[in-house]
Amino acid sequence: MKNILFLSKVNSKYIEEMQKIAPQFNVICLDDKKDAYKYIKDTEVLVCFDGDADAEFIHNAENLKWIHLLSAGADAMPFDVLKERKIILTNSKGVHKYQISEQVLGYMLLFERALNYFIRKQMNREWDKSVRVSELYGKSVCILGVGSIGEEIARIAREFGMKTIGVRKSGNMSKFIDEMYTNENMIFAVSKADYVICALPLTDDTYHLLGKDFFKNMKNDAVFINIGRGKVVDESSLIDALKNKTIRGAALDVFEEEPLSKESPLWDMENVIITPHTAGISPHYMERGIEIIKHNIKAYLGDGDFINRVDLEKQY
Numbered sequence: 031m032k033n034i035l036f037l038s039k040v041n042s043k044y045i046e047e048m049q050k051i052a053p054q055f056n057v058i059c060l061d062d063k064k065d066a067y068k069y070i071k072d073t074e075v076l077v078c079f080d081g082d083a084d085a086e087f088i089h090n091a092e093n094l095k096w097i098h099l100l101s102a103g104a105d106a107m108p109f110d111v112l113k114e115r116k117i118i119l120t121n122s123k124g125v126h127k128y129q130i131s132e133q134v135l136g137y138m139l140l141f142e143r144a145l146n147y148f149i150r151k152q153m154n155r156e157w158d159k160s161v162r163v164s165e166l167y168g169k170s171v172c173i174l175g176v177g178s179i180g181e182e183i184a185r186i187a188r189e190f191g192m193k194t195i196g197v198r199k200s201g202n203m204s205k206f207i208d209e210m211y212t213n214e215n216m217i218f219a220v221s222k223a224d225y226v227i228c229a230l231p232l233t234d235d236t237y238h239l240l241g242k243d244f245f246k247n248m249k250n251d252a253v254f255i256n257i258g259r260g261k262v263v264d265e266s267s268l269i270d271a272l273k274n275k276t277i278r279g280a281a282l283d284v285f286e287e288e289p290l291s292k293e294s295p296l297w298d299m300e301n302v303i304i305t306p307h308t309a310g311i312s313p314h315y316m317e318r319g320i321e322i323i324k325h326n327i328k329a330y331l332g333d334g335d336f337i338n339r340v341d342l343e344k345q346y
Contacts, residue, residue: 083097226248232261260288
């Protein structure tokens with residue numbers, strides 16, 4: 031009997047639900063990847079996080095036909111091997127949209143109402159009303175990479191009376207976006223925004239896409255927010271822009287190298303908010319992800335109508 035193998039801990043009730051959907055498979059859940067090699071040769075379906083299955087691991091899984099990622103990003107996957115073996119790849123895009131959009135809103139409120147400034151003052155017992163505060167109403171937000179997360183950010187931003195600008199490769203409109211641009215017009219779109227949010231995936235095309243010219247074309251009172259991938263940004267260019275006040279500030283959940291080095295100047299900048307890649311964390315993460323997996327198991331056994339199939343050429 032073939033295996034559906036999970037390389038991470040999953041609640042037993044979810045395993046039982048999937049076993050009922052696919053009785054012709056053994057559904058196996060492991061706490062430790064080291065144990066996977068006992069089951070790997072009979073594994074037809076692998077469920078793991080991005081980066082858990084490298085080229086060597088996949089090479090040993092000689093009967094592997096489909097990988098589902100519990101993460102949304104797929105930038106650590108060995109795409110050459112997947113293409114050569116014609117392995118189907120799906121991800122969990124959509125499970126992050128509520129918690130990440132709420133975190134983005136939190137970042138914007140911190141900057142607009144100077145809450146990070148007041149927290150520092152509170153720690154020193156200082157009563158200081160001199161700092162500028164404003165409001166999100168009437169401001170504009172530009173979202174780079176309008177997928178499920180970007181659309182939810184735009185929906186919430188509209189509730190606060192913000193104008194929404196989007197950038198996506200296709201240029202296809204979204205009901206929550208007031209103005210949509212293609213990648214070719216990204217710089218123009220960014221130049222109009224008070225808040226610029228990076229929700230881009232990491233691919234060969236997006237590595238260090240946001241560099242010196244990008245930050246130079248932002249408004250000098252605009253804030254940059256990154257909840258996408260750290261390596262999409264040339265971090266040295268971002269640091270220069272912050273030091274030179276080319277932009278007003280930044281809120282960063284992802285970085286070129288993680289954990290962020292203790293020597294990074296970003297730590298000491300008062301106009302920077304740092305969170306340690308926690309924007310996607312939620313107590314509801316796994317239950318949302320399991321619903322996608324259950325649908326895709328049915329698709330695998332039936333009509334092949336997968337949710338979130340990753341294009342192996344585009345890498346997202």
